Amino acid sequence: xxxxxxxxxxxxxxxxxxxxxxxxxxxxxxxxxxxxxxxxxxxxxxxxxxxxxxxxxxxxxxxxxxxxxxxxxxxxxxxxxxxxxxxxxxxxxxxxxxxxxxxxxxxxxxxxxxxxxxxxxxxxxxxxxxxxxxxxxxxxxxxxxxxxxxxxxxxxxxxxxxxxxxxxxxxxxxxxxxxxxxxxxxxxxxxxxxxxxxxxxxxxxxxxxxxxxxxxxxxxxxxxxxxxxxxxxxxxxxxxxxxxxxxxxxxxxxxxxxxxxxxxxxxxxxxxxxxxxxxxxxxxxxxxxxxxxxxxxxxxxxxxxxxxxxxxxxxxxxxxxxxxxxxxxxxxxxxxxxxxxxxxxxxxxxxxxxxxxxxxxxxxxxxxxxxxxxxxxxxxxxxxxxxxxxxxxxxxxxxxxxxxxxxxxxxxxxxxxxxxxxxxxxxxxxxxxx
Numbered sequence: 001x002x003x004x005x006x007x008x009x010x011x012x013x014x015x016x017x018x019x020x021x022x023x024x025x026x027x028x029x030x031x032x033x034x035x036x037x038x039x040x041x042x043x044x045x046x047x048x049x050x051x052x053x054x055x056x057x058x059x060x061x062x063x064x065x066x067x068x069x070x071x072x073x074x075x076x077x078x079x080x081x082x083x084x085x086x087x088x089x090x091x092x093x094x095x096x097x098x099x100x101x102x103x104x105x106x107x108x109x110x111x112x113x114x115x116x117x118x119x120x121x122x123x124x125x126x127x128x129x130x131x132x133x134x135x136x137x138x139x140x141x142x143x144x145x146x147x148x149x150x151x152x153x154x155x156x157x158x159x160x161x162x163x164x165x166x167x168x169x170x171x172x173x174x175x176x177x178x179x180x181x182x183x184x185x186x187x188x189x190x191x192x193x194x195x196x197x198x199x200x201x202x203x204x205x206x207x208x209x210x211x212x213x214x215x216x217x218x219x220x221x222x223x224x225x226x227x228x229x230x231x232x233x234x235x236x237x238x239x240x241x242x243x244x245x246x247x248x249x250x251x252x253x254x255x256x257x258x259x260x261x262x263x264x265x266x267x268x269x270x271x272x273x274x275x276x277x278x279x280x281x282x283x284x285x286x287x288x289x290x291x292x293x294x295x296x297x298x299x300x301x302x303x304x305x306x307x308x309x310x311x312x313x314x315x316x317x318x319x320x321x322x323x324x325x326x327x328x329x330x331x332x333x334x335x336x337x338x339x340x341x342x343x344x345x346x347x348x349x350x351x352x353x354x355x356x357x358x359x360x361x362x363x364x365x366x367x368x369x370x371x372x373x374x375x376x377x378x379x380x381x382x383x384x385x386x387x388x389x390x391x392x393x394x395x396x397x398x399x400x401x402x403x404x405x406x407x408x409x410x411x412x413x414x415x416x417x418x419x420x421x422x423x424x425x426x427x428x429x430x431x432x433x434x
Contacts, residue, residue: 010318011147012037013236014044014060015228018051018221019244020198020371022330024079024379026056026242028386029322031072033240036394038068045147046234048163048227050220053242054151054195055128058187061149062137076383078131084352084374086127089120091352119372121193121202128189137187141166148234149187152180152220152227153194156204161223162213163230164191172233180229183213195220201372228280237315238401242386243323244330247281247408284317318401321408322390328367329385335366337378 016026037043044064049057059078063071140146148167155162164185165171171184185191186209194205194217204216220227231239241247324330338357347354357369370378394400402408 009042010237011046011235012042012044012238012240013046013048013231013234014057015226015231015239015241016047016049016053016056017226017243018049018053018196018198018219020052021373021375021378022244022370022382023052023056024082024382025244025330025386026053027075027079028383029242029390030056030060030386031076031383032387032390032394033320033322035068035072036400037240040400042238044240046150046231046236047146047148048150048152048231048234049195050152050225050227051196051198053227054153054192054220055131057149057151058128058132058137058192061140061146062133065136065140065145079379079383080376082374082376082379084350085123087121087124087374089123091119091355119201121197124196125189125193128192132189132192134188138166141168144168150227150230150234151187151191151195152224152230153191153197153205153207153217154220154223155181156216156218159223161220162217163227164195164207164213165230165234167234172230180224180233182230182233183210185210185213194218198371226280228284232284232317236317238318238320240320241281241322243321245327246323246325247321281319281321284319316403318403319408320393320397320400320402322386322393324385324389325392330370330382331364331366333366333381333385334370334373334378337373337375337381338366338369341375341377 014030019025034044044060047057047061049055056075059075060071063074066074137149141149147169148165150163150165152161152163154160158181160179160181162181162183163171164183164187166185166187171182174181188209190205190207190209194207197203197205197218199218199222202219204218206214206216208214224230226241226243228239228241326332338353342350342354342357353369353373353375356372357365
């Protein structure tokens with residue numbers, strides 16, 4: 001068992017983002033990381049997820065009491081056996097005519113008629129009850145096998161991210177600075193479905209419990225796709241973060257053709273799914289840089305800032321970051337599966353994906369389809385990519401953890417110094433506002 005300088009085991013958090021069908025990549029990465037973590041004598045005690053990450057988080061939380069090989073196989077089997085009909089109803093069929101009629105009626109202003117979404121995710125509700133052993137999840141939190149499980153959704157009434165947390169202790173205190181509202185709950189399918197209600201594609205989900213948080217919610221990715229901040233609020237000392245694109249800032253690229261709607265949609269998704277976590281990791285690296293100034297603890301300047309704001313001292317947070325090397329890796333896999341399995345006359349055996357593919361046709365088709373391509377071959381391919389990327393992290397970090405921003409986030413010494421200065425200015429401005 002790994003022990004920190006205070007004589008206690010560091011609290012490890014697992015942070016899983018949203019990305020629809022890309023969730024298979026998370027399963028592949030974790031099948032390599034979690035056994036390696038266990039071999040070090042460490043275990044995950046906090047699990048946070050958004051959207052499909054919430055589904056994977058709840059499933060993992062219901063399995064942590066089992067031997068590691070069973071945990072890994074269960075997750076991989078779930079994704080390898082996943083079918084489109086486990087998540088959404090057929091696109092082509094009677095439902096298409098009803099949806100078209102509803103859309104036209106809403107456009108014409110017919111009272112009481114609304115088109116809630118483009119896809120029908122009702123099969124997902126029953127699938128979640130099969131995938132997740134809720135009683136085991138509650139028992140794992142109750143007996144201390146896990147400290148907390150958290151799923152993030154976005155409230156339609158406030159527009160703020162809500163972190164539904166099941167924990168033995170109190171939920172973290174709500175802070176005005178980060179905008180996250182914490183709600184202690186007994187997790188159920190409605191919380192996870194709310195977190196995974198992708199806007200436009202899936203309808204909002206009504207949450208009824210607890211009464212103080214009742215209301216309609218949509219995908220947490222619209223406000224907080226990668227729930228790193230909740231994990232830190234829940235006391236994490238070390239974080240495992242899975243991403244679907246490289247965490248370092250991408251090079252600027254010129255679009256060589258006239259932009260299409262798919263380019264706009266893909267850039268919006270980039271903003272939701274990638275930019276937030278890059279900012280959060282930038283902040284984490286800035287905080288870690290405060291520690292670099294003092295050999296045994298937080299620097300006096302950082303301690304003074306936190307004391308003045310009535311908050312606990314900063315702590316250095318080590319991380320393990322797994323993501324593809326290229327920004328287009330998962331999109332390229334989606335393109336390949338679409339061409340090999342649904343191209344030409346092959347489309348007739350399952351016309352739903354070719355129809356969606358045609359609607360999203362353009363230079364970024366693979367990028368957009370990778371979110372909704374609930375296909376077994378696509379899942380199997382993503383699992384292998386996730387495994388390879390996780391092993392690449394372990395090969396680069398034989399001790400599993402890292403805390404050096406210059407090593408993994410492409411920040412040099414000058415960049416680290418700028419981060420520290422920016423963070424100090426932000427702290428000072430907030431202090432002046434109090």
